[in-house]
Amino acid sequence: MLPSDDLHYIIRSVRRLPLQSFSRCHHDQNCSVVSNHSTRLFAVFGNRVGYSLDGQDDDDNNRNQSRGEASTGAGRLFTNKKGYQALHVAKQLQQLLLTISVFGSLGVLLVQMAAVVYTLATTAMPFGLHFLLACVLILFDDLAKAEGEMNDLYQRYEAMKKLATQSEIRLEDIPENVECEQLRSLITKRNKLTFRLGILKRGIDEEKAKSGKKKKFIYDPESFNGIKEALTQICMVALREAYPQLEIEQVVQPSGKPMFGDYQFNAAMQVSKELKNLGIKCAPAEVGKAIASKLPANKIIDKVEVAPAGFINMWLSKEFCRNLLLEQVRCGIKPPKLEKRLRIVVDFSAPNVAKQMHVGHLRSTIIGDSIARSLEFLGHDVLRINHVGDWGTQFGMLIAHLQDTFPNYLNEMPPIEDLQKFYKESKLRFDTDEDFKKRAYECVVNLQGHEKDHVKGWQQICEISRKEFQSIYDQLNIKLIERGESFYQSRMESTVEYLREKGFLEMDDGRLIMFGLEEGNIPFTIVKSDGGFTYDTSDMAAIRQRIEEEKADWIIYVTDMGQSNHFKVLYSCAERCGFYDPSKVRIDHVGFGVVLGEDRKKFKTRSGDTVKLQELLDEGLSRSEETLKSKNRHNVLTPEEFEAAKKAVAYGCIKYADLCHNRVNDYVFSFDKMLDDKGNTAVYMLYAVTRIRSIASNANITSKQLIEAAKTERIPVDHEKEWKLVKALLRFHDELIKITEDLCLHHLCEYLYDVASSFTEFYDACYCIEKDGKTGEVLKIHMDRLLLCEATALVMEKCFWILGLTPVSRM
Ligand SMILES: NC(=[NH2+])NCCC[C@H](N)C(=O)O
Known part of the structure; x- marks a missing residue:
């Protein structure tokens, strides 16, 4: 048996020794680890038997022999017979270890066990061999550890190899067990730099645009495509500037409640999510603020608020809106600009x-x-x-x-x-x-x-x-x-x-x-x-x-x-x-539902026959006539005016009743409902426009005077109801664009109803013409409000044109 102090000495020495030879199998992790351990073993063994580690020996023969060894440091230690034997055993061990490393840890275990049994059975062996066996045990212990390290290293190596083939490594791509803080911090640095680079690039583009070298469209009030579209452009400019590395498209929407402003831009959630994917933490509220801070100077938005969830609530500028509407009164309502004529x-x-x-x-x-x-x-x-x-x-x-x-x-x-x-x-x-x-x-x-x-x-x-x-x-x-x-x-x-x-x-x-x-x-x-x-x-x-x-x-x-x-x-x-x-x-x-009778069954005549279209139109005309007569219109209008009103109401109500429902649903054909002058019907709309037009004409204001007034007067926006009406009127383009998306005309009918209702509210709250209560004498004419009436009539008539309704001057 090996004396225990000897054993301790060997163990300590083996562990303290510097690793000498990595050169042998450095192409393979396994081999170089094995090689390190065997070299340490030879070195300790040589030391213990009296040979120095620095290779200062005096036996040329052995030196020559040792020169034949690829393991440079170790070979030169063994210069006498004992040493030579040890070298021989060590060489075999080295061979064995290489094999073990190839066969993996199971092999290691088996050999370890065999080594223990062998040691026990050979207690009577000479000191040299005892010593050697003890060393083997230590070696196996180290080897197992090395094996563990090796596997770990190998896994990391595999993970890194996979990453190396990836075009752009993101933080979440690095497996958790791989410790590479350096890589992680590099990736984070890279993300931040990309982010900065985007900002810089955008800056360059803007500078170029300013210097006129490369014209870059940001927001052009000249090509006005409706409020929603204009706000979307503005917000998208801000979004791209705040987060140039993100490719997000988002449309501005009208706000659900007045407390949330007139329009909302709700991109913050998505931005925050995508930033997180890039390893950048930024809450939606912060994102909202960042976008809001980048909103380009514009005339449309008056006030911006960022809600806690990151929504950007925008209030329209009264100045911008009143000017825009005035422009429409002066030049007529123009369609939004076409990207491509189809x-x-x-x-x-x-x-x-x-x-x-x-x-x-x-x-x-x-x-x-x-x-x-x-x-x-x-x-x-x-x-x-x-x-x-x-x-x-x-x-x-x-x-x-x-x-x-x-x-x-x-x-x-x-x-x-x-x-x-x-x-x-x-x-x-x-x-x-x-x-x-x-x-x-x-x-x-x-x-x-x-x-x-x-x-x-x-x-x-x-x-x-x-x-x-x-x-x-x-x-x-x-x-x-x-x-x-x-x-x-x-x-x-x-x-x-x-x-x-x-x-x-x-x-x-x-x-x-x-x-x-x-x-x-x-x-x-x-x-x-x-x-x-x-x-x-x-x-x-x-x-x-x-x-x-x-x-x-x-x-x-x-x-x-x-x-x-x-x-x-x-x-x-x-x-x-x-x-x-x-x-x-x-x-x-563009599919549509079935026309039903008032009994909700298939539309038929009273006798059960299919309804002939001409007969239906004729009935419409006579029902329209009845309705107008019941309001004594035949005594108020000239025969020509009455005839025009009769047709406008008859055909208008048949068309409008069809268009104001979501087309995919079946709809109940009912002259009674169509000819109702309350609610969302053609009759209500036609009346509304004639009434609006009559406001000015009743005060003897001619359309020429209105045109003149539009040169000097401003559209009123101070009264809450004036402002509400102005905003409703400016939604016309948004509604049109919506129609081209789903080809549903009921959006326009709903819009028309909204405008008509906003007008009624305005008219109830604001005097356009002030008259003496007793004499009926005109005391004051609010020309600016008459312009608002004119704008309303213009927008409503445009809707009529699209819906195929014919406006009448008197009804
Ligand atoms: N290209 C077409 N299929 N157009 C619609 C035709 C409708 C057909 N004539 C009908 O009465 O049902």
Whole structure:
């Protein structure tokens, strides 16, 4: 057994010794650790047996031998026989240790155990070996520790290696077990520097802009796109300046409550979140303050407050608003500036020839016209298309019936009074008379073969329908370009050919069908089993024509919601075959709900028939007349004024009732409700405008005088109700922009109602004309308030124009 003081000496020595040789296997962590430990062992062993560590030995032979060793310090220690033996054992141990390190810690354990057993069994061995074994034990102890360190190092190395391949290391990418404070602090420093760099870059840009080298738009009151848009621009400038490294887009919103100002900018939460991701802690309130401090100088905002949650509440400048409104009184209400003028196809109305134009088509006509008007007002290039149902096999029986009932149809226009009755008669014959049916089919073939007499018969039938439709459009003041299904006949042929060639068509029970991109949706029928085309075929040819020939940037289809699946399949098929690229063309289906009667069932006449549109309009006219007479208007207005008011109210109320509801819902058709002069109705609005206009005219102020006044007077904003009205009037552009987003006209009706209500509040609270209570003599005219009245009328009339309402001078 080794004397215990010897053992302690060895242990102490081994631990105190400096590490000598790292050179051997420094390419590998494992090896260099093993090499360190074996070197320490040789050194201690040499020391104990009387050889110095500095290699000052006198045996040249051994020196030579030791020179052959790669382990420089250790080899030179062993110069006598004992030493040589020890060297030999050590070499083997070194070998063993290398193997152990390769086989990992399990191997270490096993060898450790074996070493203990071996030591116990060989207590009687010579001192040298005892000593050596003791050293081995110590070595194993150190080795296990080294192994642990090694694994740890290896893991860190792996983690760092992974990080090294990352393009930009963020703090949260560094695993918690990896201690690299330096890296962490570098990353934080980098983040801060990027942040500063962004600020500096922006500063350079601004300086450049100022010096005129590079014009950089910040906020230009000249291109005014509405308050909301202008405030959004201002706030975005501030946001980018405060946090240049963030790419956040946020829109200003009107505040919910007056205590939160007029508009709010709510970007702070998101900014704070994204900063946190960059390792920068900043509470939303601080962010809000930072953004608010960067708001560029502007004339729009009067006061800013930052709420604890970071919301930036903004109060509008009265000065700015009154000037802006005055500008609108002087120059008229201009649309917001267009970023790009788009070519837009609005496909609406679209009744079917020889069939009833029903209330569904009326809804499509009213909604489509209003959408087209909004887009036209904004300055887009709008193509109003009437995709009339004027093609199909029903024309065979109509022509056959025409030949029988009006044989002279080629020379004169057949005097068909009621085309729907004519349609029903021919349908009855088609269903009951086999010979007639056969002839009807022949007529279809002839018509599609462009046989001239058949084409003439078809044209005459279409012409009768066209006249009926046109009369409705004229009454409602609707402009449309007729481009029915027949327009696409040759394009349907080429489209079918294309689809067939490219392999998009599949045979199904004699028909040729086409599936869209979505699985599980119903297919389009492109060619019927009798070879004829369908509604689907015409829409495929039409979408292609609109995109390829019309160069449409945007296509809007206005039909009932029942057709929404048809349109989904249409876009999908058109995309699949390459006619339509959703990244280039915007397409919307503007769907609407069903028209219900007051009993909430499908809208029908009292006798249960479908309501004819002309009859509905006629009823509207007579109900409007009744309403006006009940207010004694016939005795106040001239006959012409009365007639104009009657029409404005009748058609206006039918349109407005449709537009003021969210279009996707069903709506109850009720003349009683429409003609109510209270609430959000056309009658209320029309009255409101005539009343506003009459304020000035009653005081004998002419429009010329008002124009003059606009040069010198200012829009009043001091009274709370004046200020409220001014702000409401300036929201017009915001509302328009909203409509282009979701194509819902009820926003504009709600806005109109809001303006009318704000006006009533103002008018109740503020005198425009002061009169003597007894004599009625005019005491004072508030010209500035008359200007506010004028501004209100102008804004309301603009809304009327978009909603298709005709304002009247007297009512
Ligand atoms: N491109 C279109 N599909 N437009 C709508 C057509 C409406 C069709 N004529 C109908 O009455 O239901």
